Amino acid sequence: LTAERVDPPPVAPHAVQVLRTYPAHRNPYPFAPEGERSIARAYVKAFGRARRLIYLEDQYLWSFDATRLLCDALRRERELLIVIVIPRYPDPDGRISGGASVWGREHVQDALYAAGGDRVAVYDLEREDSTAVYVHSKACVVDDVWVAIGSDNLNRRSWTHDSEISCAILDETNDEREPRDPAGLGDGARTFARDARLRLAYEHMGGTTEPSEMIDSRDWFAALRHSAAALDLWHRDGQRGPRPPGHLRVHPVERLEPGRHGLVRWAHAHLLDPDGRPADLKRLGTF
Numbered sequence: 001l002t003a004e005r006v007d008p009p010p011v012a013p014h015a016v017q018v019l020r021t022y023p024a025h026r027n028p029y030p031f032a033p034e035g036e037r038s039i040a041r042a043y044v045k046a047f048g049r050a051r052r053l054i055y056l057e058d059q060y061l062w063s064f065d066a067t068r069l070l071c072d073a074l075r076r077e078r079e080l081l082i083v084i085v086i087p088r089y090p091d092p093d094g095r096i097s098g099g100a101s102v103w104g105r106e107h108v109q110d111a112l113y114a115a116g117g118d119r120v121a122v123y124d125l126e127r128e129d130s131t132a133v134y135v136h137s138k139a140c141v142v143d144d145v146w147v148a149i150g151s152d153n154l155n156r157r158s159w160t161h162d163s164e165i166s167c168a169i170l171d172e173t174n175d176e177r178e179p180r181d182p183a184g185l186g187d188g189a190r191t192f193a194r195d196a197r198l199r200l201a202y203e204h205m206g207g208t209t210e211p212s213e214m215i216d217s218r219d220w221f222a223a224l225r226h227s228a229a230a231l232d233l234w235h236r237d238g239q240r241g242p243r244p245p246g247h248l249r250v251h252p253v254e255r256l257e258p259g260r261h262g263l264v265r266w267a268h269a270h271l272l273d274p275d276g277r278p279a280d281l282k283r284l285g286t287f
Helices: 038-049 064-076 095-119 156-161 191-204 217-236 261-272 279-284
Strands: 014-022 053-057 081-085 120-126 139-142 146-150 164-171 248-250
Touching: 014 038, 014 156, 038 064, 038 139, 038 146, 038 156, 038 164, 053 191, 053 217, 064 081, 064 095, 064 156, 081 095, 081 217, 095 120, 095 261, 120 217, 139 191, 146 191, 164 191, 191 217, 217 248
Parallel strands: 053 081, 081 120
Antiparallel strands: 014 164, 053 139, 120 248, 139 146, 146 164
C-alpha cells in the first residue's frame, strides 16, 4: 500500500537557531562531553555586530562577562543605544546572596554608564497601582535584525553553568520602513525583530506613543525616557493628580554598604554567577 502524499503546511519566513548551554562536568553529558555554550557565542557575535540599538529584558543584571561585551560595543559605536528592562526587586534576597546581587548590579550599572553615559537606560516596571512587576522574560533585539528569546539570563551562569535553551530568530522579510538599514551593514531591518521591539515599547508606555513614531532608534529611546521620567516625577511629587500612563520607572543604582564587599564578592563569583566552562576556556576567557 502506498500512503497518499500530503504536502507539509506552509512555513513562516523565519530562520530559527536553537541555542543551548550545558556545563562541563566531571561526569559529562554523553551528548556534550565538553559542555555547550552556543548561547554565549551567539550573544558574543550579535553584540559584536551591534551598531544602533540593543534592547534587553532580563531577570538579572549582575554579570561582568556580559557587561564587558556591552561596554565594548558602547565604546566602539558612538551612536549605539542600549535599553535594559529588569525587575525592581531581583532575586535573591538573603543577607549574603542579596548583598552579592546588589554588589553585582552596582558594578554592572556603573560600568555601563561609564562606557555609554546617557546612551544607556535601565528601567523596571510597575502596574497601574504602583506594584512592581517581576520581570522574568529573557529577550533581546539587536539592530532590528536579530532576536533571541529563551530561558537564559544575560550572565555567566546561564551562559556556562546551568542547562538553558534559547532561540535566535532571523526573519527573511525586510522591513521597508525607514531607516531600512539602521546598522549600515547591509542587513537591512527585519519585520519580526522591529515589530517585537515596537510592540514591547508600546506596551511598556501604556500605548501613549504609536509604534510608527518609534521606528528610528533615537525616537524610540527618547520616547521610553520621556515616559519613565513622567512617572518618576509623579511619584516624587507625592502622586498628586492623575497617574501618567505607562509602566516604566528608571531603575536606581543600589549601593552596598561599606565593609561587606569581601564576602559578597566571593558569593557573587561562586554562588550567583558560577563558571561552568572547561579549564582551558576559563584561562582564555572565551566561550
